[in-house]
Amino acid sequence: MSDDIQIGTDGRLNHFISLEELPRELIEELLTTADSFIDFATRDTKKVPLLRGKTVVNLFFEPSTRTRTTFEIAAKRLSADVITMQSDGMSTTKGETILDTVSTLQAMHTDTFVVRHSFSGTADLIARHVPQHVHIINAGDGRYSHPTQALLDMLTIRQRKPNFNNLTVVIVGDVLHSRVARSEISALKKLGAGEIRIVSPRTLIPTGLEALGVRIFTDLDEGLKDADVIVMLRLQLERMEGQLIPSEREYYRYYGLTEERLKNAKPDVMVMHPGPINRGLEIASSVADGSHSVILSQVSNGVAVRMAVMSKIMGGFRQSG
Ligand code: CP
Numbered sequence: 001m002s003d004d005i006q007i008g009t010d011g012r013l014n015h016f017i018s019l020e021e022l023p024r025e026l027i028e029e030l031l032t033t034a035d036s037f038i039d040f041a042t043r044d045t046k047k048v049p050l051l052r053g054k055t056v057v058n059l060f061f062e063p064s065t066r067t068r069t070t071f072e073i074a075a076k077r078l079s080a081d082v083i084t085m086q087s088d089g090m091s092t093t094k095g096e097t098i099l100d101t102v103s104t105l106q107a108m109h110t111d112t113f114v115v116r117h118s119f120s121g122t123a124d125l126i127a128r129h130v131p132q133h134v135h136i137i138n139a140g141d142g143r144y145s146h147p148t149q150a151l152l153d154m155l156t157i158r159q160r161k162p163n164f165n166n167l168t169v170v171i172v173g174d175v176l177h178s179r180v181a182r183s184e185i186s187a188l189k190k191l192g193a194g195e196i197r198i199v200s201p202r203t204l205i206p207t208g209l210e211a212l213g214v215r216i217f218t219d220l221d222e223g224l225k226d227a228d229v230i231v232m233l234r235l236q237l238e239r240m241e242g243q244l245i246p247s248e249r250e251y252y253r254y255y256g257l258t259e260e261r262l263k264n265a266k267p268d269v270m271v272m273h274p275g276p277i278n279r280g281l282e283i284a285s286s287v288a289d290g291s292h293s294v295i296l297s298q299v300s301n302g303v304a305v306r307m308a309v310m311s312k313i314m315g316g317f318r319q320s321g
Pocket of ligand 1: 063064065066067068142149274275276
């Protein structure tokens with residue numbers, strides 16, 4: 001039996017920690033809801049009163065530009081009251097535990113905490129300690145999971161290539177340290193992606209990865225053959241212990257996505273990157289800014305996806321029709 005705590009005994013989504021245990025139908029429902037929120041961004045009035053009266057606290061113990069800002073914008077567009085706290089402004093720097101910080105903020109009647117932390121399992125730990133009516137959304141924890149990133153990536157793919165069964169999706173780079181890769185593989189499997197490939201130096205491939213049903217390549221040109229979607233990963237130097245690549249220059253030479261290498265893929269290939277991007281390390285500027293790149297669409301979709309997750313958890317939002 002699973003000890004997953006995301007879905008309550010009443011069948012409601014209480015927390016959003018990782019995609020592994022969630023049913024395909026729920027993931028598809030969230031994507032459809034997110035799609036319905038897309039055009040709010042270009043309306044004169046961008047807000048809807050779905051979460052009026054609710055309080056969201058963003059707890060970011062790790063740096064973030066995209067996730068932090070899009071969660072805050074999403075909460076505001078849903079008319080929730082939102083506060084964003086970053087680690088250098090929190091009492092954890094004075095010795096308070098994360099659970100005591102959460103209890104303190106929960107005493108102010110917070111409805112949902114959005115949590116980013118460098119330790120795997122932080123969001124799950126908090127979810128097991130809060131009262132039943134309080135919700136936890138994982139905004140990225142260590143190497144474990146970044147479920148809203150995977151959802152927004154699936155939305156970005158689905159908008160352009162809706163038939164996942166026919167897709168060859170290639171994830172390139174530092175899989176060993178990547179929470180995005182884990183969540184991405186899980187989402188792609190659930191949505192029935194035709195083939196999932198991993199391209200990485202051997203030192204950056206976690207043991208047992210094949211068991212997830214992916215094909216592993218160490219040669220980038222080979223791995224990119226006839227790809228429909230390429231997901232480039234950031235080289236996560238801050239999580240690397242020891243020398244796992246000979247040098248950044250050599251990494252770019254063998255694993256950097258250049259215009260020349262892109263020619264191996266299908267002519268209409270999509271190039272994705274969760275960000276932050278390191279130009280000239282994982283990806284050439286001409287590719288990051290080129291016609292195949294959907295990197296900024298991923299960011300825009302982040303707002304809609306986070307609106308969908310928050311409205312589902314706090315408002316029980318259901319798509320009509
Ligand atoms: N993709 C992502 O998590 O980016 P940030 O670190 O800027 O939030």
